[in-house]
Amino acid sequence: MDKRHEKLRIPYRKEGESLDYESDAKVEALQEINGELIRVGNVDIRETTQSTLVLENPKIRIQTNIGDTLKLRSQQDLSSFIRRRHAVTRILNAESAIPSLINYFEPLTCPHPQYLQPEPTDSDLDAYNRYDKDGELSFSLNRQQRDAFSKLWSYGPLSLLQGPPGTGKTSFIASFIHYALSQGAQSILLASQSHEAVNNAAEKVIELCQHSNLPLDVVRFGAEGMVSEKLHPYHSSSILQNYRDLFRSEMRVRISAMNRNLGLPNKFVERWFDIEYQLKRLNREIERLTTKLNKNEISEANNNPLIARINQRLERFKKIASEKFG
Incomplete structure (x- = not known):
């Protein structure tokens, strides 16, 4: 237990596929205690690796004996479950886009194809x-x-x-x-x-x-690390980043306009903008991904998508630095 930060680190083994949550996802850990499923803490996705589960603010009732089971549930999982339940209800009530959908799975009532x-x-x-x-x-x-x-x-x-x-x-x-x-x-x-x-x-x-x-x-949705390199430009996060970049380029024009009133040298303002809004942001992203890579105790093959993302951002950093500062 990390007393200072109130974090609990638990060696674990997951059934099925590896954890597939975005770094900013809100995930809670649940455990069945006395027949009731109880929340026992929040998962720190950034610090959790493929072998160590990190819980923030763990509850005192949590059981961490060998063989105990935890269930992870994100807000997205819960929302997805609610949407699926509503969808099934609509199907059962013949309110779906295809009202007679159920009948297609019943040989005695299956409609003829249209x-x-x-x-x-x-x-x-x-x-x-x-x-x-x-x-x-x-x-x-x-x-x-x-x-x-x-x-x-x-x-x-x-x-x-x-x-x-x-x-x-x-x-x-x-x-x-x-x-x-x-x-x-x-x-x-x-x-x-x-x-x-x-x-x-x-x-x-x-x-x-x-x-x-x-x-x-x-638009490709899903965890960015599970997306192929060819589809990275089409991933939702990349598309959002393009919009952010467009906003930043427009911001440069706004800042230049303000600069006339502040009386600062144009060259100084332009360089400050390049460092603060481009290089500094990329550097933070590279540090975050590198930390994640170093903490992930997984095979080299599974690290490849993460390494590709780091290299992509490094190349972009070098290109911007070369173009702006020589």
Whole structure:
């Protein structure tokens, strides 16, 4: 127990995947005591590693014997649970976007598929053929995939496609999303139990849109450390940072305008701005990520996304310092 800061450090082992919370997430630790689930402290995400759980303001009733179990719950988890409960209630009350959704899972009451729109032609689907540098065909939707593509597109409102590993589901999903966008779809939600599956499919969608010059706005949600390097520019935090950078660039103009009234040298104000709002901020971010890297007792492979983020910010720091100060 760290008496001065009222923190409790507990060696632990987690069932399932590693902790996947943002550094600023509010996470509480719960423990079942006398048949009741009780909050026993708040998790310090910044100091918690893959082997040591750090609790702030731990309750005196907490039990920390070997084999005792703690349950972690973030505000996001709680909000997500409430949203899911409301969604299930709407489905059960036939108030969902598809009122008869339950009936689709009951063989005796399953409605017939509704015809929605014409099937894509083979020529349409040939647009997803890919060729290697020698001009040889490297990928093409096969006949079974084309038939499935046509049925999924033309009939609804609910569809299910199954395929064993290695049958090209990721390329199929990316092609289907691209086709939907090309036909005027406005919003598409891509979700999966696996971060890697979302990363792979999203990367292929972006590649297809760039190849065909189709405008695309992508926002990738989830823990930044679980996002592939190619998708970092599309992560919600990166997009927010771009808006912050735009705000700072406009702030430079405002400060320059104020400078005329203060009577300070323009060069001094410009350099102060570059140090305070760019280099200093990047330095704090690099220090935070480096501390997190040093405390994480995890494999080198799992450290790669964190190392990539540190290197990205270091390169940006060097570039700004070189451009502004030589």
